[in-house]
Structure formats: C-alpha cells, structure tokens
Amino acid sequence: MSFMTFGDKSLDLSRPHVMGILNVTPDSFSDGGSYSSLDDALTQTEKMILDGASFIDVGGESTRPGAKPVTIEEEMNRVLPVVEAIKARFDTIVSVDTSTPSVMTESARLGAGLLNDVRALEREGALQAAAQTGLPVCLMHMRGSPSTMQDDVSYDSVMEEVTAYLMARVAACEAAGIDRSQLILDPGIGFGKSLPHNLTLLNHTAEFKRKGFPLLIGLSRKTMIGDVLGVPVDERLYGTMGANAATYSQGARLFRVHDVKPHVDMLELMYRIEREV
Ligand code: 7PJ
Numbered sequence: 001m002s003f004m005t006f007g008d009k010s011l012d013l014s015r016p017h018v019m020g021i022l023n024v025t026p027d028s029f030s031d032g033g034s035y036s037s038l039d040d041a042l043t044q045t046e047k048m049i050l051d052g053a054s055f056i057d058v059g060g061e062s063t064r065p066g067a068k069p070v071t072i073e074e075e076m077n078r079v080l081p082v083v084e085a086i087k088a089r090f091d092t093i094v095s096v097d098t099s100t101p102s103v104m105t106e107s108a109r110l111g112a113g114l115l116n117d118v119r120a121l122e123r124e125g126a127l128q129a130a131a132q133t134g135l136p137v138c139l140m141h142m143r144g145s146p147s148t149m150q151d152d153v154s155y156d157s158v159m160e161e162v163t164a165y166l167m168a169r170v171a172a173c174e175a176a177g178i179d180r181s182q183l184i185l186d187p188g189i190g191f192g193k194s195l196p197h198n199l200t201l202l203n204h205t206a207e208f209k210r211k212g213f214p215l216l217i218g219l220s221r222k223t224m225i226g227d228v229l230g231v232p233v234d235e236r237l238y239g240t241m242g243a244n245a246a247t248y249s250q251g252a253r254l255f256r257v258h259d260v261k262p263h264v265d266m267l268e269l270m271y272r273i274e275r276e277v
Contacts, residue, residue, distance in 0.1 A: 004136055004181075004214065006093045006113030013214045016248060016267035019055035019095060019256040020048030020181040021220065024078045025062045025070075030066055042089065049092050052264035055114060056090075057256055058107075059097030063118050063146040063191075065093050065223070079104055085272050087111035095138075101129035108133035112185075114191065116216075116256075118142055127176035137217050138254075140170045140182040143192025150192065158197040162187050167211070171244055184254065185211065187218040196208050198224040202246055209251030217247045218256035241266055 003010045007109050011017055024041055041170050044070060045056050053089060058235035059079030061070045070078075075098065083094050096107040101123065104115050113135060120139040121127045130137050141162045143149055151205050166185050174180060187201045198219075208215055219225065225239040228231065244255050244263060257263050 001213070004184075005109075006055075006095075006136055007108075007111060009091075009093050009113060011093070012244070013253050015271055016253050016255065017054035018260050018263050018267065019044075019216070020037045020053035020254060020260045021258050022050075022056050022058050022082070023062075023083050024060050026182075036087060038081060040167075042085055045086050045090060045092070048260045049090055051261035052261045053092070053093045055254075056086060056092045057095040057097050057116055058086070058112075059116075060103070061098065061149060063097075065146060065190075066149045067146045069147070072102060074108065074235065075100055075103055079103055080110060083107050083112050084110045088259070096225060099123045099126060101125040104129045104133060108135055114138065118188065120166070121173065121176075122169075127172060130173075133178045136182045136184060136207060137173065138176060138186055139166060139173070139187040140186040140216075140218075141165050153192055153194045153197065155197060158200050160195065162201060163208065163211070166208075170213075180213070183213055184216050185213045185219060186216040189217065190222045190224055193224075195224055195227045202243060205247040205250035205252055214254060215247070215252040216254035216256060217229060217244060217252045219243050220257040220259070237262060245270060 001079050002013045004013050022041055022044060043119040048056060058079055060075045095116045096112045098104060099117050099119040115130050115135050116138040118140045121130055139269045169179060170183055173183060187197050220240050221233050221236040225236040229239045241262060248267060255263055
C-alpha cells in the first residue's frame with residue numbers, strides 16, 4: 001500500500017479517491033463572498049462528503065478557457081473563509097486549487113491538506129511557499145495561460161512534451177526542498193490541448209503512471225466530453241465517467257469531479273473487480 005499524508009489525514013493511494021470540486025468564483029455563486037455563498041459552499045461540501053469524497057477542492061480562480069485573472073486579494077477573500085469554515089465543521093481533506101503563494105501559505109495555516117496548482121508552482125514565490133507548508137502538491141501541465149491557452153494548440157508529441165514538462169517541475173520541486181514523495185502529477189486535460197491531444201493523453205495514462213507518481217485526472221464535464229458527444233455541460237456525466245474509468249484501468253487513482261456519488265460507486269466496483277475481494 002502507498003500512503004500519502006494530507007495534513008491531518010493519510011490516504012491509501014493504491015485505492016481510488018474522489019476529489020469533489022467546490023468553485024467559489026462569482027460565476028458559480030452569484031454573490032461570491034457573502035454569507036449565503038459560504039452557506040451554499042458548506043451545503044455542497046457536506047453533500048460531497050456524504051457521497052464519499054476524500055477531498056474537497058476549493059478554487060477561487062476561474063481557469064476556464066478565456067477566463068479573466070483574479071487579484072490576490074479577491075482570491076484570498078473567496079478561498080480562505082471557505083477553507084476555514086470547512087475545516088471547522090468537517091473531517092475531510094481540503095485541497096486548494098491555487099497558483100498564488102499567499103493563498104497556499106494561508107490555506108495551509110487554516111488546515112488545508114493539499115496544494116493543487118494548475119501552473120505547477122511556476123508563479124514567482126510558489127515553489128518556496130509550497131515547500132514551507134510541507135504539504136503535498138499536485139503539479140498539472142498547462143500550455144500557456146487560461147486566457148490564451150486554446151488559441152494556438154500544437155505539439156510535436158503531446159505525450160513527450162507533457163511528460164518532460166512534469167518531470168522538469170518535479171526537479172524544480174526537489175531543488176526547492178519538496179520531496180518527490182509529496183508530489184502528484186496531472187496531465188491537465190483541456191489546458192492548452194485539442195481533442196486529439198486530450199484523447200492521446202488519456203489513452204497513454206499508463207505511461208505517466210510508469211514515472212512512479214500518483215496520478216490525478218480532471219476532466220469532469222470538460223469541453224472534450226462535449227466535443228465527442230455533442231452534448232451541453234449538464235449532459236456530460238456519462239462521458240465523464242467513461243473517460244475516468246479508462247484512466248483508472250491505467251493506474252490513475254485520484255479523480256477531480258463535480259458528480260461525486262456516481263464516481264465513488266463506479267470506482268468502488270472497478271477497485272473490487274481488480275482485487276477480486
Ligand atoms: C483541473 C484543475 C484539472 C487539476 C481545474 C475545470 C477547470 N486541477 N482545476 N486538474 N481543472 N489538478 O474544472 O473545468 O484538470 S479548473
């Protein structure tokens with residue numbers, strides 16, 4: 001068994017785990033920052049925990065294609081009260097979807113257990129801030145930035161480039177004092193990739209797995225599902241589950257999703273079949 005410690009909790013990463021997505025951006029809560037948005041966030045958190053989520057991934061920056069950047073102050077105001085309120089009420093692992101060093105530092109102080117950075121600690125000061133927290137980090141590959149990432153999408157070999165990038169970020173983490181046993185990798189589905197790139201990455205998850213790190217996959221309801229099926233965002237659950245199942249069978253064990261219960265059930269069956277007990 002391979003355990004990883006996320007703050008005050010340890011998880012066996014030989015089995016699957018679901019990370020429930022909690023967006024605290026104004027486009028997800030119309031009155032971001034007010035009492036009722038905090039209340040909504042806690043209601044959603046409780047449901048995801050009851051449904052079997054191992055992590056609640058709190059994100060205050062929209063990284064959708066074309067999204068506008070958020071100020072540090074705004075991101076702090078969105079994320080930190082939610083991290084604090086969740087840790088005060090629930091026994092769960094809070095993951096923070098952030099690239100901002102001060103959000104990492106303060107979230108860790110409030111009890112967050114995982115830093116989930118779509119920029120793989122590339123922002124100035126992020127490596128140092130993350131190292132100081134002592135927390136595990138999920139390093140994700142992105143080409144470009146959210147505002148431009150879908151403008152010019154071309155790779156000679158998407159597998160080679162994503163792998164080389166993630167290995168370079170692993171080296172940067174080690175140089176900053178973050179042990180490789182603290183790292184989770186993520187190919188970054190939809191972040192500066194066309195549909196064929198996303199399909200290639202998903203079909204070759206086993207090659208990433210051979211690098212020896214736990215893998216996290218985030219494809220829930222993304223454009224690539226819509227591109228394949230021709231369905232709007234609220235009809236992408238079955239496609240999401242199929243794609244996640246394809247990566248589970250290649251060794252991915254962490255799944256960042258909106259729909260927790262369907263994935264917990266699916267992954268439990270996949271795990272039990274694999275173990276035959
Ligand atoms: C991901 C993420 C992902 C990780 C987002 C969305 C966009 N973090 N944060 N992996 N995606 N680690 O959910 O559509 O794929 S935000």
